Amino acid sequence: MKALIVEDDQFHATYLQDALAEALPEVTEIFHAADGVAGEEDARQGGIEAIVMDLQMDRRNGIEAARTIWAERPQSRILFWSNYADDAYLRGIAQIVPEDSAYGYVLKTASRDRLKLALRAVLIEGQIMVDREIHRRQKSGASLRTRLDDSEFAVLVDLALGLQDKLIAERQGMSLRTVQNRLLSLYEKLGVLSEFDDRLTLNKRVRALNRALVTRTINLETLEAAQRDLEAWLVDRS
Amino acid sequence: MKALIVEDDQFHATYLQDALAEALPEVTEIFHAADGVAGEEDARQGGIEAIVMDLQMDRRNGIEAARTIWAERPQSRILFWSNYADDAYLRGIAQIVPEDSAYGYVLKTASRDRLKLALRAVLIEGQIMVDREIHRRQKSGASLRTRLDDSEFAVLVDLALGLQDKLIAERQGMSLRTVQNRLLSLYEKLGVLSEFDDRLTLNKRVRALNRALVTRTINLETLEAAQRDLEAWLVDRS
């Protein structure tokens, strides 16, 4: 069995390689790619089904690399391994994971044992495994009421790109007023007003983006990916 | 001589510790703190003047920790060691470094030799040393025309917080119209229009924040720090 590690930090890569060798004796060969592009290449060439993928990388981030890999071979098993428990990553992954594919999400701060467990569960057993730390953040009490649903999130992303209401309406297939209703609830859920409110009024759009970033609802990768989406959409529309 | 390492990633910390021991035989004792708060504490207690500081940390980031450390003992020598060459970090550091203090900025991707060189130059010789990679980004041709000056940057940060023109004017001691002029040049320099322009019009404020993030002119730490500044300012104003 062949495994692939996609990780741009040398220290983390060697640590991971060790853990992988320990946990999975059935692995005969370990490849290593230092960025997303190289990772896609290796996965394509090597006929690899077991992958451990870092999320933050320079040339192409883990989510995008995973998307193309899964597009080519949906049966690939991918364990994501990241420093952050950003909600943005969870959403990104949820959007691209194919039906019935095995994947997992482990934090780099997890213990070696937990990492090894996840490696076995996902890469060998084909299970789905998400670090409890992350799952907790996603569903926990307070955020249940304030968690964005999918259409709100889509509007948020468009807002973050700087699109105006009319454009968002067109992209999302909503009326102008509906977009504005979504924005209303976004402002509500992101806490755009609650902090200051009485003391000062602010620009809600910018504040919404600010809050979404600070609360890790979206991140830089989200923005960059959305930008590319937008450009493709613009070409289509013409 | 005592040295302090402030770094939350265990692998990087041990690597750094080794390099430090090799490069600086005059160091008799190496302390290690895993976040900014602990780092401040250690620096205060230990009477330490030589510090290597990571920038991205959970509890308190490197720039804020450095600010309080320098506030207490301006003669401290601090080498910043970071994954990123964000302009935002450079600005943050430039704002807090005391007159005549020694500091340096090295990327984690730098070779071990370059790291050791920087350790000696900054911590022992008291020089100022900035990784060429970073310096290049800061001054290089294209960005020279588009680099923000200090007042533009200040307005950008206020914009990013979601403040309205009037508030920014008050905070910056400008007239409303002047703030708007700054915004004009911000839009220009950040390339708010240049990309699409003809094809679609966008919300310039949000787009400005988006561009500033994508170009690494500001980052999450900037936003969080600015938020605290704003809160303090609001209390003062009353």
Add this chain to the structure above:
DNA sequence: AGAGATGGTGCGGGTTCCCGCAACGGCTTT
């Protein structure tokens, strides 16, 4: 079947934003 809840839509108006135009002071250049 009727009542209520939920979510989408149109209308209208108050506010903020964006920015062209013009005037004014301080600076350098000749």
Add this chain to the structure above:
DNA sequence: AAAGCCGTTGCGGGAACCCGCACCATCTCT
């Protein structure tokens, strides 16, 4: 000293935004 350049400021108006109010369709509960 005159001319010219640059940053700051006020004015005004068109566009976008925010959002209360009202209406309608669908869905659910009794």
